[in-house]
Amino acid sequence: MVLFSRDLRVHDHPALASAVRDADAIVPLFVFDDAIVSSDFARPNRMSFLVASLMDLKKSLEGMGGDLIVRRGNVVDEAMRVMHEAAASAIYVSSDVSAYAGSRERRLANACRESSRELKTWPGVTVVPAGAITPAGGDHFKVFSPYWRRWQEWERRAMLAVPKRISVPSAVGPGAVPPSGELVGGEVSPELVPGGETEGRRRAEEWLEGEVAGYEADHDNLPGDATSRLSPYLHFGCLSPLELAEHASSKRSAGAFVRQLCWRDFYHQVYAATPDLARRDYRPRGDRWGSAGRALERWKQGRTGFPIVDAGMRQLLREGWMHNRARLITASFLTKDLYIDWRLGARHFWDLLVDGDMANNAGNWQWVAGTGNDTRPNRIFNPIRQAHRFDPDGHYVRRYVPELRHIPGRRVHEPWKLGPEREGVDYPEPMVDHGDAAAAFRAKRAAV
Ligand SMILES: Cc1cc2nc3c(=O)[nH]c(=O)nc-3n(C[C@H](O)[C@H](O)[C@H](O)COP(=O)(O)OP(=O)(O)OC[C@H]3O[C@@H](n4cnc5c(N)ncnc54)[C@H](O)[C@@H]3O)c2cc1C
Structure with missing residues (x-):
């Protein structure tokens, strides 16, 4: 049995290639794990991408004469049940890094041991x-x-070839990939990329x-x-x-x-x-983050009054993805200008990002907040300077902040300086003075 998780491919897949090499028949299995699907880790953008990726994987396996077996429930119980039905002798998985993946591997290993089967882990993530x-x-x-x-x-x-043929034991019913709306409620971002x-x-x-x-x-x-x-x-x-x-x-x-x-x-x-990277400061700086409330909401909605920050936040809402430079600017604004806990920002990114990844999200948020692997923890990105440097003509802002679309050139980055062109435009005043906010942040960090 090959138990897929976030290794949804047939090219260069060590667990799959090894199973096909070692056995005459294999069971490619994916389990919608209740522990994940029923938790707030499951979010519409990633679920939609996951479902599309599973459909694509199923098609590829069918093309090799096989199929993807799909189940829902407790991942270990379901895997053992299907192993039993198929009389499978070993389970192959791609090793992953989270604490949850580690505990899943241990539970699978115990269940295998109890039934004289074998768990083999492979690289690939x-x-x-x-x-x-x-x-x-x-x-x-x-x-x-x-x-x-x-x-x-x-x-x-060495890179591994795609298996030529796969034979799946007929005793196992395939199950179906459900539509993502059946698994998790909520809206998918309108411009989400297709999965697979x-x-x-x-x-x-x-x-x-x-x-x-x-x-x-x-x-x-x-x-x-x-x-x-x-x-x-x-x-x-x-x-x-x-x-x-x-x-x-x-x-x-x-x-x-x-x-x-x-x-x-x-x-x-x-x-x-560091399994608690998403919760605990990697390098604590003695921060006593301010309370979030309305300021956090304005940041989430892209209504901070700083066009470059708002453009990033609205790209996230629209596409479920954000350019890395915008991730840096928006995360710095939240943690340094608003002095709001990076965990709240990471949580919002996590809710929407189609690439939402515990290691990358938490690692990068901590880097920006200055609690992570950064050698310059008190660096503050100036949103206006960043805007002039990385969006010199304002095209990025105009793409995502339609109410400023009529303002030409780089003037779009500082709408508070505009005269009559601002009249009637529903766009907020900047929620902080960047100079003051930066000074306040430095003072707080210096005080520890
Ligand atoms: C606050 C913040 C949160 C982030 N959250 C995530 C996240 O949840 N998931 C995620 O995959 N990336 C995250 N990143 C890293 C980075 O922004 C994205 O990987 C990148 O923007 C994805 O776009 P791309 O595929 O076009 O990247 P490219 O620039 O084309 O890079 C290629 C690949 O390299 C990897 N990569 C690039 N930059 C980084 C980086 N700084 N750290 C780790 N891997 C990187 C990604 O897998 C990316 O697809 C975050 C960055 C910041 C600043």
Whole structure:
């Protein structure tokens, strides 16, 4: 049995390829785990992407003569039940980094032991498995640069081919992939990307053939939108991170992009070693964050009065995704200008991001808040300077803040300076003075 989780692909899938090599017949299984589906971890954007990815996986497996078996319930109970029906002797899973994934593996291992079966874990969720490289005397790297050096030297495993044929025991009924609306309530963002390995591979190919060449120069250019947008496909494992890194590494111009894939691995190994990364400050700074209330709501709705911040927040609402530069600006604004707890911001991102990923989300939020792996914890992004630098003509703001669409050029970044063009426009005054807010933040940090 191959128990899929967030490794929803058939290309370069170590657990799947090994199962096909080791057995005449295999059971590809996905369980909608009640512990996740019924919790507030399940959100419409990711659920919709997940369902589309499962449909695509099912189609690929059918094309090989197999199928995807789908169940809902307690993941361990369901896996054991299907194993019993199929008389399967071993279960293969891709090892993952969260505390929950760890406990799932342990529970599966115990259940297997009790019924004289075997659990085998495989890599595939990251390029370099978490914990495979460690610093002298430590269980994980706390700083990126030395990790990046070792990551590049690490000898990667060979890429694995797609299985040619799969045979699934007929004793097991397939079950069906339910529509995402049956699993979780709430609205899906109107411009969400389609899920699935087929779509992910198409996008990755296009990216590696074209735009990746300009990535180093343009990745911060907000209106240019010149990043890969592959994050949801990586999060759900529709793409093999190792395959992507291998293909990108063969292109001379893709170094900066490969480095970002390493950041993903970096936060995964931090998270594996720090299971409470999403809750506890990695490096506490003695913060006593202010109460949230209405200010948090204005930030969430993109009504702060700072167009560049509002554009980012509204991109998130519209697409379930946000450009990395905008993530940095909006997160800095929340934690430094409003001095609101990074956990509340991370929670909102988590609710909407289609690529919402515990390791990357918590790791990056802590980095911006200055409680994480950052060497400059008191850095504050000036939203106006960031706007002029990364959206010099205001195109990004006008794309996402329609009420300012009629204001030409860079003047759109400081609407409070405008004269009659502002009249009748339903756009708020800035909720803070950035200079004052920055000074207040520095004073609070200095006081500890
Ligand atoms: C506050 C904040 C929250 C974030 N939350 C998430 C999250 O929940 N999920 C998530 O995948 N990324 C998160 N990121 C990291 C980054 O913003 C996204 O990975 C990136 O914007 C995705 O767009 P892309 O695929 O076009 O990235 P590209 O620039 O094309 O990069 C390629 C891939 O590298 C990885 N990557 C890039 N930047 C980072 C980074 N800083 N940290 C870790 N991995 C990175 C991603 O998997 C990405 O798909 C967050 C960043 C910030 C500042």
